[in-house]
Amino acid sequence: MPGLFGTFGIRGIANKEFSPDLAYELGLALATQLGNEGKVAIGYDIRTSSPMLEHALTSGITSGGCDAVRLGMVPTPVLSFGTKHFSCDAGVMITASHNPPEYNGMKFWDEEGAGFVREREDELEQILEEGGKSVEWDEIGKSEERDAISPYREAILEKIPKFDREMKVIIDCANGAGSNLYPQILKELGCEVVSINNEPDGHFPGRPPEPTPEHIKELSEMVSSSDADLGIAHDGDADRTIIVDENGKSLSGDRVFALAAINYLREKENPRIITTVATSSVLDDAAEKLGGEVVRTKVGEPELIREFRKNGGDLAGEENGGVIFPDWVYCREGLMTDIQFIDYIARTEKTVSELDKTLPEYKQLKKKTDCPEELKPKVLEDLSQKLSDYNPDRTDGIRVVFDDGWYILRPSGTEPIFRCFSEAKTEERAEELADEGMKFLKESLKSVKQEN
Incomplete structure (x- = not known):
């Protein structure tokens, strides 16, 4: 199964996959990761579940000994700005970005207002699994509301x-x-x-x-x-x-x-x-x-x-x-x-x-196929061998570049699927590249399934 974190942050259906209990535990885990001291900025988007999750997250953070700096309903860039502006040690944005209204989630930010890298997300998830550390009654953190929108607006207009x-x-x-x-x-x-x-x-x-x-x-x-x-x-x-x-x-x-x-x-x-x-x-x-x-x-x-x-x-x-x-x-x-x-x-x-019109036109295609989580690494390795003559880019998945286009084969970080993106200057060539990529992908998936 994939971990709790996706490509960036956590998302799920509010009150089901993403509950107040999980928000509390994440707050406590973050406070533990910070050494049970420091300040955490919290912002949230307009989803109906956001205030509920903010209360739970704040409880976890303060229970872990950190102060919660609550910025209220703000755009994500304002949370990033506010984390640094108020000299916080971390930030949390409660949002599911572009997902439907029933979803919510969290993204975690470092002291400079940048998203947590994978290693830090993994560490946070490990603390969550083991259980965060609460502090004594006289070490519980404070919770305060701060206005980040006004300084953000002033800084933009000055810049x-x-x-x-x-x-x-x-x-x-x-x-x-x-x-x-x-x-x-x-x-x-x-x-x-x-x-x-x-x-x-x-x-x-x-x-x-x-x-x-x-x-x-x-x-x-x-x-x-x-x-x-x-x-x-x-x-x-x-x-x-x-x-x-x-x-x-x-x-x-x-x-x-x-x-x-x-x-x-x-x-x-x-x-x-x-x-x-x-x-x-x-x-x-x-x-x-x-x-x-x-x-x-x-x-x-x-x-x-x-x-x-x-x-x-x-x-x-x-x-x-x-x-x-x-x-x-x-x-x-x-x-x-x-x-x-x-x-x-x-x-x-x-x-x-x-x-x-000053830039060339490109045509893109996106296709996908089901792939069990446990087979993804083996499918990637099989694809790497099949496509070795193309000298593919292995930065993330398999990216094959031609003079007139490219395609990339990459497993989803949140779903049991494998995706194929292609691009070329004509729809016909983009289709050809996507078909080639899907052909290799399905062959690798078939051979890996047979071996397992």
């Missing part, structure tokens, strides 16, 4: 100058954690802002929290039928951005990342962009325009920061529209991504579609 010209922006907040804050900051930076789905509501009545093209049709229609310069869509905890151009077409997360990088790094010499093995080649095209390089890591936000801390870098991000600006905060930052896009348009006086 970012007003845009060169007024831009009309339609922002879809998904009734999520950024609903009140992000539209207001964009107004203060000089935008004309129209907000939809901007009343915080854990039932997500406006649309599902995952900003897919299917889910943001209302935004697309509003942008295309008005004189808006662009549309912006966030997920539930507001750490990711999807952009809609002036014609109502939504850009993939890869392209959002690539265009944000071109604007943000335009004056940087030989910039180093960190991304994962699952991200589009459009990042390589962006790096070439900038005279920089792309470094690829394992999948997961903490892996990007691990590489940044080890070897340096100027920007990091994933294929889902999550971009990390390391000179700001060490987590994916929806608002800063918004700002880079608006600035790019205002500065160049080009439309989103015109900027999008």
